[in-house]
Amino acid sequence: MSDHPDPVLRLLWRYDDGAASAPRRGRKQRLSVDDVVDAGIRIADRDGLPGLSMRLLASELGLGAMSLYTYVPGRDELVALMVDRALGRRKLPAMPDGVRDRMALVARVHYEACQQHPWLLEVSGLRAWVGPGASDLYEWQLSAIEGVGLDDIEMDQTVALLIGFASSVAQAQERIRAEERSSGMTQADWWAANADELGVVMAGREYPLAGRVGAAAGEAYQAATDPAREMEFGLARILDGLVAHIEQKRGTPA
Amino acid sequence: MSDHPDPVLRLLWRYDDGAASAPRRGRKQRLSVDDVVDAGIRIADRDGLPGLSMRLLASELGLGAMSLYTYVPGRDELVALMVDRALGRRKLPAMPDGVRDRMALVARVHYEACQQHPWLLEVSGLRAWVGPGASDLYEWQLSAIEGVGLDDIEMDQTVALLIGFASSVAQAQERIRAEERSSGMTQADWWAANADELGVVMAGREYPLAGRVGAAAGEAYQAATDPAREMEFGLARILDGLVAHIEQKRGTPA
DNA sequence: CATCCATTCCGTACGGCGTACGAGAAAGTT
DNA sequence: AACTTTCTCGTACGCCGTACGGAATGGATG
Numbered sequence: 001m002s003d004h005p006d007p008v009l010r011l012l013w014r015y016d017d018g019a020a021s022a023p024r025r026g027r028k029q030r031l032s033v034d035d036v037v038d039a040g041i042r043i044a045d046r047d048g049l050p051g052l053s054m055r056l057l058a059s060e061l062g063l064g065a066m067s068l069y070t071y072v073p074g075r076d077e078l079v080a081l082m083v084d085r086a087l088g089r090r091k092l093p094a095m096p097d098g099v100r101d102r103m104a105l106v107a108r109v110h111y112e113a114c115q116q117h118p119w120l121l122e123v124s125g126l127r128a129w130v131g132p133g134a135s136d137l138y139e140w141q142l143s144a145i146e147g148v149g150l151d152d153i154e155m156d157q158t159v160a161l162l163i164g165f166a167s168s169v170a171q172a173q174e175r176i177r178a179e180e181r182s183s184g185m186t187q188a189d190w191w192a193a194n195a196d197e198l199g200v201v202m203a204g205r206e207y208p209l210a211g212r213v214g215a216a217a218g219e220a221y222q223a224a225t226d227p228a229r230e231m232e233f234g235l236a237r238i239l240d241g242l243v244a245h246i247e248q249k250r251g252t253p254a
Numbered sequence: 255m256s257d258h259p260d261p262v263l264r265l266l267w268r269y270d271d272g273a274a275s276a277p278r279r280g281r282k283q284r285l286s287v288d289d290v291v292d293a294g295i296r297i298a299d300r301d302g303l304p305g306l307s308m309r310l311l312a313s314e315l316g317l318g319a320m321s322l323y324t325y326v327p328g329r330d331e332l333v334a335l336m337v338d339r340a341l342g343r344r345k346l347p348a349m350p351d352g353v354r355d356r357m358a359l360v361a362r363v364h365y366e367a368c369q370q371h372p373w374l375l376e377v378s379g380l381r382a383w384v385g386p387g388a389s390d391l392y393e394w395q396l397s398a399i400e401g402v403g404l405d406d407i408e409m410d411q412t413v414a415l416l417i418g419f420a421s422s423v424a425q426a427q428e429r430i431r432a433e434e435r436s437s438g439m440t441q442a443d444w445w446a447a448n449a450d451e452l453g454v455v456m457a458g459r460e461y462p463l464a465g466r467v468g469a470a471a472g473e474a475y476q477a478a479t480d481p482a483r484e485m486e487f488g489l490a491r492i493l494d495g496l497v498a499h500i501e502q503k504r505g506t507p508a
Numbered sequence: 509c510a511t512c513c514a515t516t517c518c519g520t521a522c523g524g525c526g527t528a529c530g531a532g533a534a535a536g537t538t
Numbered sequence: 539a540a541c542t543t544t545c546t547c548g549t550a551c552g553c554c555g556t557a558c559g560g561a562a563t564g565g566a567t568g
Contacts, residue, residue, distance in 0.1 A: 005451030006444075013455040026544025027534045038311030054526065064547035075526065100345035124376050124425060127433040130452070135461050152470035154464075154487065161488040162517075165415070166423030171378060172414065180383045190260075198384070201267040207389050209409075211398035216406035233408065234415040243497030281563040308555065318518035320556075327526025329555065 002121060010130040012084055029070065029148045030062060036071045037081045041117065044082065048178075049119040051099035052079075065240050080129045088133020096177075100243050102144035103162055107235055110163040114170035118178075121171045149249045165238055169231045176221075188222050262331050264309045266338055281484060283324065285315060288481055290325045295371065302380045302432075303373040306333075334383045339373075342387020346394040352495050357400035363491055364417040365482075368424030369462065372432075375425045403503045417490055423485045442476050455465035 009060055032045060039061050044052045054075055055150050058065045074168065090113060128134070141159045156188045180186055185193070206225075207214075220229070255280045264271070268287065293315050298306045308329055312319040343365060349356050368374055382388070395413045404412060434440055439447070461468075474483070 005448045009451055011447065013457070015455040015457065024544075025536050025542070027536095027546075029545065047274040053524080055407055055524085058547095066529095066548080067546050069527075070545055122378050122454050124378070124429065126430060128436070132456075132459065135456075135459075135464055138468070139461045139464040142467055146463055150503050151481075154469045155467050156471035156485055157487040159424075160426065161419070161483060161491065164426070164488070165419065168414075168418030168422050172418070175378065175382060185380070194263065195362050196265055197263055201495045202386075202389075203267070203269065205386065205389075207393045209400055210389055210393040212404045213396055213409050214392070217410035220407050229407075230414060233411040234418070237415065237495030238492055239490035239495070240498050241493070244494050245491055246500070279513075279517080280567050281517075281565095283516065307553085309553090312518095320519080320558095321517050323556075324516055 008073070008080065009076065011072070012129055028196055031071065032062070033071050033081070034085075036061065036068065037078070037085050040082045041086055044119040045117060049066035049079070049122040052119075071207060079123060080127070080131070083120060083123055084129060084131030086120060087137050088131070088134070089115060090137075092137070095144055099145060099148050099246060100239050102234060103158070103239055103242060104157065105236075106144050107142050107162040107166045111166040111170055111231060114167055114174075118170070118174045121167060121174060148246050149253065152244065161238065161242070165234055166231075169228070169234065172230065173228075186222065187218060191218065220231065257376075260484065262383060264329070265326070266335065266383055284317070285325070287325050287335070289337075290315065290322065291332070291339050294332055294336045295340055298398045299371060301335070305377040306373075316321060324419055333377060334381070334385070335416040337374060338383060338385030338387035339392050340374060341367060341386070342385070344391075344393070349398055351403050353399060353500060354493050357412070357493055357496060358489060359493075360395050360398050360413065361416040361420045365424055365485060368421055371422070375428060402500050403507065404500065411441065415492065415496070419488055420485075423478040423482075423488065426484065427482075440476065441472060445472065 011033065036057070039143065040052060043060065045059060054068055057078075058068050061068075068078075072081065088111065093105065096105065115171055137160070141163070142155055145155055145158055165222060183190065196204045263269075267286065283404055290311070294306060294311055297311060297314065309319045311332075312322050315322075322332075326335065333421070343362065346363070349360065350359065393419070396409055399409055399412055430441060437444065
């Protein structure tokens with residue numbers, strides 16, 4: 001039957017055992033779980049997820065490496081806590097009127113989260129823990145489209161579509177930023193330095209469309225006073241499609 | 255001016271120096287770069303990207319670990335080669351008639367690629383190398399929407415939207431698969447085993463929408479004879495939006 | 509043929525990682 | 539004061555990517 005429940009849940013929800021009445025014996029913890037998680041977020045924001053090592057985190061907290069394991073069962077669980085907290089710490093703005101603006105807001109809020117915490121995009125191999133931060137966020141996201149005529153499954157899919165899109169734009173941008181940071185040259189520099197070599201190396205293979213479009217896109221993106229043009233185009237199309245679907249369903253209710 | 259060009263380009267395009275006339279001196283390589291890259295892909299398909307270690311790869315090839323470095327400068331470059339090859343090895347189907355079907359095909363082909371090589375989704379921290387596989391694919395993707403009335407930048411954004419969406423659906427599915435594989439229990443099992451604990455741990459916090467929608471979605475997804483329902487909904491909306499945009503531009507040409 | 513040398517192969521080693529283990533330190537209970 | 543529980547953390551193990559240098563190989567040269 002019911003396998004033992006997942007022990008990480010208590011940690012995610014900071015649930016204190018019910019035996020809170022009995023004051024804890026033994027040595028006291030110097031820090032709180034939140035201290036550890038926040039420090040982890042700070043490091044990941046600065047150095048990326050691979051740059052977050054248990055030893056570094058411990059030393060930034062003034063702890064020995066192994067002391068971390070009294071706060072958190074392991075690195076994976078720490079990252080899960082970081083994700084939930086990063087998602088949950090954001091204040092969720094009030095919903096505007098109009099489905100379209102509401103859905104746009106859902107996408108933009110997630111986009112901002114991914115920009116502030118780019119390591120969120122690197123957390124792929126990890127299970128999606130259900131914690132308070134993720135739950136608050138999901139509830140808020142659903143509230144954007146509650147009552148507009150979508151059934152439950154469509155609501156879930158709509159939210160997934162919006163935040164998936166926001167993630168993928170953020171990921172594309174972050175990839176470029178990371179590249180420029182690690183190579184020390186801008187995209188334009190790279191193409192300038194490698195145009196000749198590319199000509200040699202491609203040795204006659206022709207890419208008429210890719211060449212033309214790639215060049216235009218490259219120019220446009222590096223102009224980039226507004227770095228988020230990619231966001232606007234895609235979001236507009238997605239919202240068009242979603243609004244049309246909603247209106248069509250309104251026309252023919254179940 | 256032109257910094258030295260990126261040495262990995264020659265490897266990506268398998269460009270052989272021009273000094274091909276002079277036969278190589280010294281010991282011969284036992285394998286080819288493609289052998290190494292293919293073996294890497296095989297391992298990553300099986301064990302995921304973190305499971306691909308240089309030592310394991312070498313041993314599967316019957317080599318010492320350090321011998322790999324005569325084929326490939328390092329692990330990151332190997333992964334770049336794997337990506338380009340995984341993208342490029344696919345045969346690209348002929349384009350159907352009609353923009354809508356063409357764009358749908360672009361998304362579906364990328365979706366299939368991500369399903370066949372889930373590790374593609376984990377390659378986030380890496381630069382996007384321009385190799386023959388990626389170039390062929392991009393050219394093919396652009397050919398789907400060439401001449402429909404979009405300008406160059408919109409063409410790039412349209413492709414980005416389609417493949418970004420395909421990736422994010424694939425990623426959501428892969429996350430679930432990975433979870434079930436690592437925990438040994440299905441999603442349904444997990445919820446069954448943890449429902450009580452969640453009730454305790456959430457301690458009165460209420461999620462009316464998330465609870466209702468999450469439950470409906472969970473049921474629907476695990477029914478999942480068609481595991482790709484999420485794909486259909488989002489793709490339909492995106493295509494609706496894109497087609498509307500294209501038709502509107504056709505109506506008012508520049 | 510012998511010699512030379514470019515090239516590949518690979519054993520060893522270094523510094524880093526996550527974390528298992530167990531000894532010592534601190535704080536509440538008796 | 540003695541005991542028990544809990545936190546702290548030094549050491550160590552087995553992984554990782556890869557720098558280095560020596561051994562093996564085989565075409566080019568005499």
